[in-house]
Amino acid sequence: AQKITQTQPGMFVQEKEAVTLDCTYDTSDPSYGLFWYKQPSSGEMIFLIYQGSYDQQNATEGRYSLNFQKARKSANLVISASQLGDSAMYFCAMREGGLSGSARQLTFGSGTQLTVLP
Amino acid sequence: GAVVSQHPSRVICKSGTSVKIECRSLDFQATTMFWYRQFPKKSLMLMATSNEGSKATYEQGVEKDKFLINHASLTLSTLTVTSAHPEDSSFYICSARDRGRITRYGYTFGSGTRLTVV
Numbered sequence: 001a002q003k004i005t006q007t008q009p010g011m012f013v014q015e016k017e018a019v020t021l022d023c024t025y026d027t028s029d030p031s032y033g034l035f036w037y038k039q040p041s042s043g044e045m046i047f048l049i050y051q052g053s054y055d056q057q058n059a060t061e062g063r064y065s066l067n068f069q070k071a072r073k074s075a076n077l078v079i080s081a082s083q084l085g086d087s088a089m090y091f092c093a094m095r096e097g098g099l100s101g102s103a104r105q106l107t108f109g110s111g112t113q114l115t116v117l118p
Numbered sequence: 119g120a121v122v123s124q125h126p127s128r129v130i131c132k133s134g135t136s137v138k139i140e141c142r143s144l145d146f147q148a149t150t151m152f153w154y155r156q157f158p159k160k161s162l163m164l165m166a167t168s169n170e171g172s173k174a175t176y177e178q179g180v181e182k183d184k185f186l187i188n189h190a191s192l193t194l195s196t197l198t199v200t201s202a203h204p205e206d207s208s209f210y211i212c213s214a215r216d217r218g219r220i221t222r223y224g225y226t227f228g229s230g231t232r233l234t235v236v
Contacts, residue, residue: 035223043209043230045162050223091161095224105152106213106225108162 003027004094006109013082014117020067021077021112023092033095034075035106036066040088048090051075082116089113120146122214124228131202131235139197139231141212146226148214151195153187156209156230165210168195202235209233 005024013019025034032053038046051059051066059066067076079086090113093106121144131137141151150169154162166182168174168189176182184206186198195214199206211230 033223035225037227043156043211043232045211045213045227045230047223047225047227089159105164105167106162107164110161111159113159 002109003096003107004092004109006092006112008112009110010113010115012115012117013079015084016081018078018080019082019114021079021090021092021114023075023077023109025073025075025092025094027073027094027096029096031096031098034066034068035093035095036064036075036077037091037093038086038088039091039111045091049077079114084116084118087114087116120144120214120216120226122148122212122226122228124212124231126231127229128232129234131233133203133235134201136198136200137202137233139199139210139212139233141195141197141214141228143193143214143216143226146214146216147192148195148216148226149192150215151189152213152215152225153185153195153197154211154213156211158209162211165197199233202233204235207233207235 034051036048049061049064051068058068063080065078089111091111092109097104123142153165156162165180166174166176168187170189170192174187189195212228214226
């Protein structure tokens with residue numbers, strides 16, 4: 001079974017509008033972390049936002065917010081006031097286990113290509 | 119903040135030759151390095167996990183004799199693609215784990231290496 005599922009291969013949004021990128025996850029570990037990364041055409045992975053499984057509040061970082069619905073196992077990324085520079089590939093990822101525990105890799109979803117239209 | 123320097127960013131090599139990719143953590147000790155491979159418009163797939171001073175653990179289906187990983191020090195991990203062939207052409211990216219001691223999130227990515235085998 002897929003651990004991270006991103007069902008939107010491509011999304012379009014008008015500049016200055018908000019957009020939600022979907023992510024659902026699957027784990028039986030009570031301790032985990034969820035990440036969103038932006039990957040422009042240059043290839044670098046740009047960290048956007050992080051949500052720990054025990055965090056009480058939804059994470060926010062500037063124009064990015066994470067809509068964390070634990071019971072539904074979803075961690076959607078909301079980008080407000082889209083900008084042309086937001087056009088990129090976006091990946092949702094999960095770390096199973098605690099942050100300081102034994103080394104665990106990030107597992108990535110298939111990504112969503114976001115295009116911001118002028 | 120934490121920085122992982124990855125070199126080279128781009129490399130073109132002839133079929134049959136070997137290519138070495140370096141990832142160096144500049145201001146922290148990376149006890150664990152993850153190596154990913156990414157095909158165009160696809161997700162990041164974990165190839166192997168290396169821990170300083172020990173042999174790398176390879177994911178199923180990854181040829182350990184073709185993709186040699188060395189993690190000889192706490193600040194340097196290398197991936198050598200041996201006897202490269204056109205099908206090895208891909209984007210390779212490393213990720214160092216800092217256990218949350220440097221970043222809240224625990225992972226720092228290199229900028230990636232685009233390998234083209236001709």
